[in-house]
Amino acid sequence: MRTLELLTGGAAVAQAMRQIDPDVVPVYPITPQTPIIQRFASYVANGVAHTELVDVESEHSAMSAAIGASLAGARTMTATSSQGLALMAEVVYIAASMRAPVVMALGNRALSGPINIHCDHSDSMLIRDSGVVQLFAENAQEAYDLTLIAPRLAEHPEVLLPVLVCLDGFTITHSAEPVALLPDGAVSEFVGEYEVPYAMLDLRNPSTHGPFAMPDYYYELRRAQTAAQEAVLGVFPALAGEFAVLSGRDYGLVEAYRLDDAERAIVALGSTAGTVKDVVDDLRDEGEPVGLLKIVAFRPFPALEAAAALEGVARVAVLDRADSPGGCPPLHAEVAAALYGSGAALEGHVYGLGGRDLHPGEIREVFAGAAPAYIGLRGEPWPV
Amino acid sequence: MAELRLKDWRELAPGGAVVPAEAPRPYTGGWRTGLKPSVAIEGCVNCLLCWLHCPDSAIRLDGTVFAGFDYDFCKGCEICAAVCPVGVIEMVAEETELSENGARQ
Numbered sequence: 001m002r003t004l005e006l007l008t009g010g011a012a013v014a015q016a017m018r019q020i021d022p023d024v025v026p027v028y029p030i031t032p033q034t035p036i037i038q039r040f041a042s043y044v045a046n047g048v049a050h051t052e053l054v055d056v057e058s059e060h061s062a063m064s065a066a067i068g069a070s071l072a073g074a075r076t077m078t079a080t081s082s083q084g085l086a087l088m089a090e091v092v093y094i095a096a097s098m099r100a101p102v103v104m105a106l107g108n109r110a111l112s113g114p115i116n117i118h119c120d121h122s123d124s125m126l127i128r129d130s131g132v133v134q135l136f137a138e139n140a141q142e143a144y145d146l147t148l149i150a151p152r153l154a155e156h157p158e159v160l161l162p163v164l165v166c167l168d169g170f171t172i173t174h175s176a177e178p179v180a181l182l183p184d185g186a187v188s189e190f191v192g193e194y195e196v197p198y199a200m201l202d203l204r205n206p207s208t209h210g211p212f213a214m215p216d217y218y219y220e221l222r223r224a225q226t227a228a229q230e231a232v233l234g235v236f237p238a239l240a241g242e243f244a245v246l247s248g249r250d251y252g253l254v255e256a257y258r259l260d261d262a263e264r265a266i267v268a269l270g271s272t273a274g275t276v277k278d279v280v281d282d283l284r285d286e287g288e289p290v291g292l293l294k295i296v297a298f299r300p301f302p303a304l305e306a307a308a309a310l311e312g313v314a315r316v317a318v319l320d321r322a323d324s325p326g327g328c329p330p331l332h333a334e335v336a337a338a339l340y341g342s343g344a345a346l347e348g349h350v351y352g353l354g355g356r357d358l359h360p361g362e363i364r365e366v367f368a369g370a371a372p373a374y375i376g377l378r379g380e381p382w383p384v
Numbered sequence: 385m386a387e388l389r390l391k392d393w394r395e396l397a398p399g400g401a402v403v404p405a406e407a408p409r410p411y412t413g414g415w416r417t418g419l420k421p422s423v424a425i426e427g428c429v430n431c432l433l434c435w436l437h438c439p440d441s442a443i444r445l446d447g448t449v450f451a452g453f454d455y456d457f458c459k460g461c462e463i464c465a466a467v468c469p470v471g472v473i474e475m476v477a478e479e480t481e482l483s484e485n486g487a488r489q
Contacts, residue, residue: 099399160398198401208402220393221400227393 007179009140009172010035013079013105013165015179016147018043019187022103023074023194026054026065030084031117032169033107037079059084063091063102070100071209073199075151078102081169082109085123089130095162096131097225098210101154101196102162105147106134108270108321109169110354118355119169121269121321124298125330131225132162133232134299136269140177143167145249146296148182151191152239158231160196166298168271170355182247190246229300236297253302255294256309258284262291264367265310267335268319269295272351272358276319279363290367295331303338310338315345317366319375321352351375409456412440416460419475421453425487427472434464434473444485452485 007015013036017025025044027037043049052074056062062078070076080088085106095102111122124134133153137143146165154163167173182190198207213221233253240251255273258280259265266276273294283290293309293316295302310316316339320329328336332348339346349371351358356376365371372380388408397403428450435443435450442458444451453464465473476482483489 097399197398198403206404208407209399211400211402213400216390217396217400220391220396223393224396224398228398 003181003183004178005181006176007140008035008174008176009137009143009167010107010174011039012140012144012179013147013167014039014043015181016144016187017077018049019182019184020075020077020148020151020191021049021188022051022077022151024052024054024066024069024076025078026056026062026069026076027078028056028059028062028080028084030059030081032109032173033079033081033084033105035173036105036107059088060091063088063095066102067091067095067098067100070102071098071196071199072201073194073196075155075194076100076102077104077151079105079107081107082111082117082123086111086126089127092127092132092162093130094210097221099160099225099228100162101151101160103147103150103154104162104164105143106164106166107169107173108166116354117169119171119271119321120353120355121166122323122353124164124166125322125324128299128330131229132164132299133159133229133297134164134166135297136295137165137167137172138271138273138294140172140175140179141249142251143172144179144181145243145247145251148187148190149236149239149243149251151194153232153236155194155196156231156235156239157197159228159235161225161228161232166270171271180247180249186246190243232297232300233302251296252305253297254305254309255296257292257294259291259293259309259313261289262313263289264315264317265291265293265313266317266319266363266366267293267295267306267310267331269298269321269331272319272321275358275360276363279360279367282360283364283367288367298331298334301334301338303334306335306338307342310344311342313344315369316347317371318346318348319358319366320348320350323350323353349373349375411456413442413454413456413458416455416458416478418478419460419462420455420458420478420480420486421460421462421464421473422476422480422482422486422488423452423474424472425450425452425485427470429470431469433467433469437463437467439463452483452487455486
């Protein structure tokens with residue numbers, strides 16, 4: 001029998017971490033990630049998780065310690081948000097380039113400034129090109145499930161990259177929902193033993209990590225890192241299939257929601273997808289041919305899967321919860337590249353910066369082609 | 385010494401990790417400047433200070449017993465001669481004939 005518990009997204013991720021029982025968790029608290037690590041620390045203190053919890057002095061140190069632990073041969077997880085990720089960013093690039101399979105929960109929160117604690121995706125987008133995998137959850141259940149899949153994905157021999165499970169700050173991290181948990185034993189069996197090709201503490205097989213790469217090797221190592229991202233496009237669906245057998249819950253790189261005969265579609269990341277689904281259901285009841293494309297994997301971006309799901313959709317609106325001042329917002333840019341030459345009419349909207357709510361009425365306006373470029377912004381008079 | 389061939393990107397270990405079997409062993413002793421160490425080996429007291437101080441791991445050991453110099457890696461820095469507490473290590477001209485382990489004949 002499956003267990004349903006009323007959990008916030010943060011608590012669900014902490015439960016997933018307890019069941020994975022990582023060897024090392026170096027972490028520094030930051031809102032809205034704190035409930036994850038607070039609850040996980042209590043599991044360690046109470047002896048129900050057997051993890052070396054390292055209280056470090058900053059997020060820069062958290063990821064530095066995580067790289068060392070992970071390459072030494074320990075399954076390693078951490079968590080952060082916003083400014084913590086910004087401080088960690090230098091080391092996030094190094095984790096990816098050293099191919100350290102660290103799993104990290106990211107409670108998405110707006111970057112300063114002005115300082116803010118609420119959700120948008122500017123922190124994720126800050127490290128868009130760092131080489132880490134980024135999976136976006138729609139709700140607490142998905143945050144739990146993706147956290148369970150993440151170690152297998154990170155540690156897969158063709159991947160060996162950090163994997164971030166992104167959950168919208170407060171909207172998911174702090175909102176309680178019924179979450180179906182797997183039995184502890186099923187999770188242990190699913191995640192299996194940690195194994196990396198050149199563990200530093202394997203003293204019989206010494207190895208050197210993080211070598212200096214001059215112009216004769218830097219380019220090759222970067223290309224290999226890109227190939228590891230590309231491999232995720234094949235590995236994630238295979239692991240998700242295995243997870244579906246275990247849990248009955250199926251994940252893809254994207255989720256096509258009522259897109260089959262849709263003429264208009266919205267593309268979105270994270271918890272917004274849940275709100276859009278409700279609006280799609282209402283509009284479908286009213287006879288409107290609308291649908292949603294939810295992007296689960298933002299890095300690697302599944303361009304072919306997105307284009308295939310949107311085939312035949314005449315009008316596509318992309319909702320970005322991050323702006324790119326002076327340029328095209330990140331999700332819009334990805335979808336534009338994926339749909340190039342398809343003939344679909346494409347429009348982009350920014351919404352929800354710094355935790356501004358996105359209302360169902362505004363989503364209806366997007367489907368009606370009447371929404372402004374900056375949704376929900378005071379003083380925004382112009383439709384796109 | 386392994387031939388230095390640049391690998392293509394598919395041949396590299398993840399993250400560029402280096403393992404001994406794949407690492408080239410270049411003959412860095414070729415950079416040595418002028419003098420090389422020699423030893424009056426019968427006076428050696430096996431304190432291994434030379435081994436501890438050598439920046440190039442060019443002091444050879446037989447277990448824990450001093451066993452001379454590895455001239456493939458020695459750069460002639462003279463630190464071994466400077467730290468030897470019994471003064472049996474002496475720097476000599478490159479062309480001086482020594483035993484294979486650097487003992488003065």
